[in-house]
Amino acid sequence: QQQVKQSPQSLIVQKGGISIINCAYENTAFDYFPWYQQFPGKGPALLIAIRPDVSEKKEGRFTISFNKSAKQFSLHIMDSQPGDSATYFCAASIETSYDKVIFGPGTSLSVIP
């Protein structure tokens, strides 16, 4: 019940296209869902996060869509650029608890010119 599933494992998108990464969770107590972006040889960096009181959050070209009933959330990258090529991790946690954050296995995104 603590697992976060993430798909696809890898994704190739043409420049200007839309990249979509999906995650699913089982623990209905989770109430904080961040996405992290990791470039090769670097630590992951917080990209965007959502709480279940909203169904969508947008920051620039990055949008999180959240479906509470389906226990799914997804990251959309609009107008994908080669500079977006990175590994993306979704995560879930109970925001104010002392329980550990659960990370998805990651998606390697390559944006080709």
Next chain:
Amino acid sequence: DGGITQSPKYLFRKEGQNVTLSCEQNLNHDAMYWYRQDPGQGLRLIYYSQIVNDFQKGDIAEGYSVSREKKESFPLTVTSAQKNPTAFYLCASSPGGGQRSGNTIYFGEGSWLTVV
């Protein structure tokens, strides 16, 4: 600048040697973490600490040890008992449980450990 500093960036370990990776944060965060990442793989939790002088094993603690004597510092020792230590090690911190955004994790730049 506030952040998490890991050192060294690159470290080589001989067989049978213990090595220690340093992690310091000046974010005034209560919680700190160590993750291991193998090439092309995800993040695996080694140890975490929610408060000074207390820490818990993560999913892959065998062959590793930590200490948390100061709020700012959470060093990781890779012992000779860890049979396959070559990996990318990430230190992280978060504000801590019991508060909004308490579990927002911030990562350091990582340390590469190679067995020679």
